[in-house]
Amino acid sequence: METITSGIAQLWEETFGKQPLSISKLPQSGSDRLYFRVFGEGEKTAIATYNNHLRENATFLSFTRSLLTQDCPVPRILAVNETGDTYLQTDFGDISLLNILEKEGYSDHVFNLFKQSLSRLAQLQIEGDSSIDYSQCLTAFEFGKQAILSDLLYFKYYFLDTLKFPYDKQALLDDFDALSTYLTRTENKYFMFRDFQSRNIMVEQDNVHFIDYQGGMKGALQYDVASLLWQARADLPAEWKDRLLEYYIEEASRFLPNPLDAALFTAQYNGYVLIRLLQVLGAYGFRGFFQRKAQFLTSIPLALRNLQQFTGHSRMGISVPEFDRCLQFCASAEVINRFEPLRAGPDSPLVVSIQSFSYKKGLPGDDSGNGGGFVFDCRGILNPGRIETFKIQTGRDKAVQDYLEQQTSMPDYLNSVFDIVDITVSDYIKRGFSSLQVNFGCTGGQHRSVYAADALARHLRNKFGVKVQVKHREQVFND
Structure with missing residues (x-):
């Protein structure tokens, strides 16, 4: 990612004569293209696109230049780098x-x-x-x-x-x-x-x-x-x-x-x-x-x-x-x-407790009396904690989230977790059970397990409308 942002900064400087003030990554859509908002002096902004599918870039650039000749409402191309994998275009804002x-x-x-x-x-x-x-x-x-x-x-x-x-x-x-x-x-x-x-x-x-x-x-x-x-x-x-x-x-x-x-x-x-x-x-x-x-x-x-x-x-x-x-x-x-996913009604007693933890400090206990629940080991995912800039951050920081989503197998890992947990949540809602525990562990309980616990909480709330409690055992923030 650092190589990509460096390339964007260089293209901006070549185009406008000065280094950008900042570069912020935008949420990724369904494609492999990466989008960034670049900020320059005098409130100047542009959208930078990085895409190693060079043929797709060439198509977009060709269509854009053609449509602009007919005064169509498409972005202007401000600059393209020599390799053709990065370009700057008009920033229309974030509101669709x-x-x-x-x-x-x-x-x-x-x-x-x-x-x-x-x-x-x-x-x-x-x-x-x-x-x-x-x-x-x-x-x-x-x-x-x-x-x-x-x-x-x-x-x-x-x-x-x-x-x-x-x-x-x-x-x-x-x-x-x-x-x-x-x-x-x-x-x-x-x-x-x-x-x-x-x-x-x-x-x-x-x-x-x-x-x-x-x-x-x-x-x-x-x-x-x-x-x-x-x-x-x-x-x-x-x-x-x-x-x-x-x-x-x-x-x-x-x-x-x-x-x-x-x-x-x-x-x-x-x-x-x-x-x-x-x-x-x-x-x-x-x-x-x-x-x-x-x-x-x-x-x-x-x-x-x-x-x-x-x-x-x-x-x-x-x-x-x-x-x-x-x-x-x-x-x-x-x-x-x-x-149609099964939805937990307002009277459903089920509460899903999700916790992140460090394996160095042992497995979490279970206060419900059920003897525990799922324990997922995140240590097979590349560890952001080994990267110097991430050491003082957690799985709730955007840079760490971008790394886990784009440079590790975390998305595939979570899809498998969702499949497994969904079966139990659906069954527990039908049977009127009141408690389910899900734990995510990693080396320090700081990056991977925190990200995974928050992701599962969002998934269960969106899909089942179930009550969720989140605890990050090694961190100070909890839901």
Whole structure:
């Protein structure tokens, strides 16, 4: 990490003639890219991106420069280093459209921000298309039949097949082929953002700006609109979706040589909504079932309820009977209930006591009379305490947390811990038990065990709503 920040500081000095005042690492998203906020004199700031996927960087930089020629709301590139793994871009702040939605709810202000986003999207898609060099695309240059089939198969292999639902394989594949052919028969193919969600829309002084479009390619206008309006976490009301779709059709028609056919556009839009919903479920299944990342499993119920709403009210203008049968099963209460975590009600007596400790000082005792509980040994994780700058810090300091999350196997370790503890917590809630103890030990009880104990506490509170008590035996802070 020190090498990366040194490189950022050097790039800043080469660009602005002075060393930055400070560099602060930003929370990491689902990608491997690392983001930093760089502070300079006179309140000057910029976002620094480090990414050793050089082809992805080249794509983002190419798309950005092209879109800026059409006055699209994307960041300016301030500097790129010689190796191409680090660049500086405009800082739009920390507030996304999703943040404002979660804070304000379904207010007029939020609705107008969605309208502004769709208007600027239409401009980016249609006017931006004329300047895009599609040879720079990361994968295929067009979201055509093969790309649609790929998303459908992604859903099939990583989600549908995990449900063990009996279906006619050949009939389903035939339906996939028919749907993908139908959706590619559109005259309106322009630049497709590919991941147009409210978390990728930054809001600064009530103006929207777009980030993270390096996955873009040529494709149907409907896909990006579907991505925004049907984002599971946003959970927009049906009335908003209908009104915003009508607004987008009007706005896109302003940029096109001929107005859109609203009925045809909407029928194909519904098909792209379905593709997007299934692509998300496939991603959740892959990250959750196969990569064992617990946070993705907890997102599945919301995505399924989104699918349930869609299958109950939308029509695509094409008959795909076996596919419809599979979708009805996926959106059924039976399947949704499989993924809904058991929640501890207000009357649940269960209290989970989580403790960090040092093996040098012995195992923790158990005052509940149950004789103890889980004990997890964190000493197999690389020890931040061996690094000079971390010696006086703990697992609650950001620098230590970044090290454990990005340079050790702690994330995989915790996913396995979550799987084991979740079984017992669920069972104890059902049986009305009152006490469970979980302990994390490391050499000094300062870094790894502290981080792991806090992480499990957050996980159990979020997933089960259970009462949690945290004690860091060798430290002075406790919850």
